[in-house]
Amino acid sequence: xxxxxxxxxxxxxxxxxxxxxxxxxxxxxxxxxxxxxxxxxxxxxxxxxxxxxxxxxxxxxxxxxxxxxxxxxxxxxxxxxxxxxxxxxxxxxxxxxxxxxxxxxxxxxxxxxxxxxxxxxxxxxxxxxxxxxxxxxxxxxxxxxxxxxxxxxxxxxxxxxxxxxxxxxxxxxxxxxxxxxxxxxxxxxxxxxxxxxxxxxxxxxxxxxxxxxxxxxxxxxxxxxxxxxxxxxxxxxxxxxxxxxxxxxxxxxxxxxxxxxxxxxxxxxxxxxxxxxxxxxxxxxxxxxxxxxxxxxxxxxxxxxxxxxxxxxxxxxxxxxxxxxxxxxxxxxxxxxxxxxxxxxxxxxxxxxxx
Ligand SMILES: [Zn+2]
Numbered sequence: 001x002x003x004x005x006x007x008x009x010x011x012x013x014x015x016x017x018x019x020x021x022x023x024x025x026x027x028x029x030x031x032x033x034x035x036x037x038x039x040x041x042x043x044x045x046x047x048x049x050x051x052x053x054x055x056x057x058x059x060x061x062x063x064x065x066x067x068x069x070x071x072x073x074x075x076x077x078x079x080x081x082x083x084x085x086x087x088x089x090x091x092x093x094x095x096x097x098x099x100x101x102x103x104x105x106x107x108x109x110x111x112x113x114x115x116x117x118x119x120x121x122x123x124x125x126x127x128x129x130x131x132x133x134x135x136x137x138x139x140x141x142x143x144x145x146x147x148x149x150x151x152x153x154x155x156x157x158x159x160x161x162x163x164x165x166x167x168x169x170x171x172x173x174x175x176x177x178x179x180x181x182x183x184x185x186x187x188x189x190x191x192x193x194x195x196x197x198x199x200x201x202x203x204x205x206x207x208x209x210x211x212x213x214x215x216x217x218x219x220x221x222x223x224x225x226x227x228x229x230x231x232x233x234x235x236x237x238x239x240x241x242x243x244x245x246x247x248x249x250x251x252x253x254x255x256x257x258x259x260x261x262x263x264x265x266x267x268x269x270x271x272x273x274x275x276x277x278x279x280x281x282x283x284x285x286x287x288x289x290x291x292x293x294x295x296x297x298x299x300x301x302x303x304x305x306x307x308x309x310x311x312x313x314x315x316x317x318x319x320x321x322x323x324x325x326x327x328x329x330x331x332x333x334x335x336x337x338x339x340x341x342x343x344x345x346x347x348x349x350x351x352x353x354x355x
Contacts, residue, residue, distance in 0.1 A: 028071075065109070066106045093249070137154060175333060282329075293312055
């Protein structure tokens, strides 16, 4: 009798617990980053510290929007190149617009990955070591400033990601049309996910990029670092010449929302690019000279193999070279300001994939 009652009560309690479990939507666990623990359904902004070395330190401003419901961790990174402003400005708008109570999953925003470069207004390179942050991943915690920033981004950001967008644009000197790099890893399943991500972001040109290295210890690029850890990732480029034009900011905002919808973290359908142009080969043409660059063709124009894209002169005004397109295609970007240095880009041509 006693045992029966216990069984009955136990059963009732078990049933009640089951009903309770079913009726409460799954709340996500705390999100951990740095020394913080962020509660589900809340937003937190703070800094990741980059350890001091040789008297130099910095920090990385970020926001976590930790949704009330469980879902993927989407990482959005701006400012790896910190003279690329539209993605930076777009992600502050995203911070203000995403409602943690309605969000499924977690959005981790890195607002300005390379703060030393932002403060000193440098293109390409960090001002402390003159290294390109997007060539030193996965970084080195004992290395120079750029290498230490990369190491913190890898440990605290990439490793927490399920999906990553590395958001760039034309640097302060680059006139660039909007495109995304679809980085191929050779893993078909992963590559299909990255492809869908690139399509969802919605930029009109998509580069099929098979040039990235496969060594996780020398991943070089932030996006490639994520991919080599098995996470779908895309590098996006929308904006140019250090401008803060509304059209470019809006493209980045729209792209981020599209990806949130694509991952079903917020309701609604993404608006992918209509009939995007696929680029199956690209080449960045570098200068052989220090001097001055004068482009003759604007970004987005179709060029023929051998066509002169611009001219280099030396510091005394003497002609050095007419620089030509290596093959026919579209001018994805062209340097739009006079300084040119040996070994640095002048323009990028992309070959249109035949349908
Ligand atoms: Zn960049």
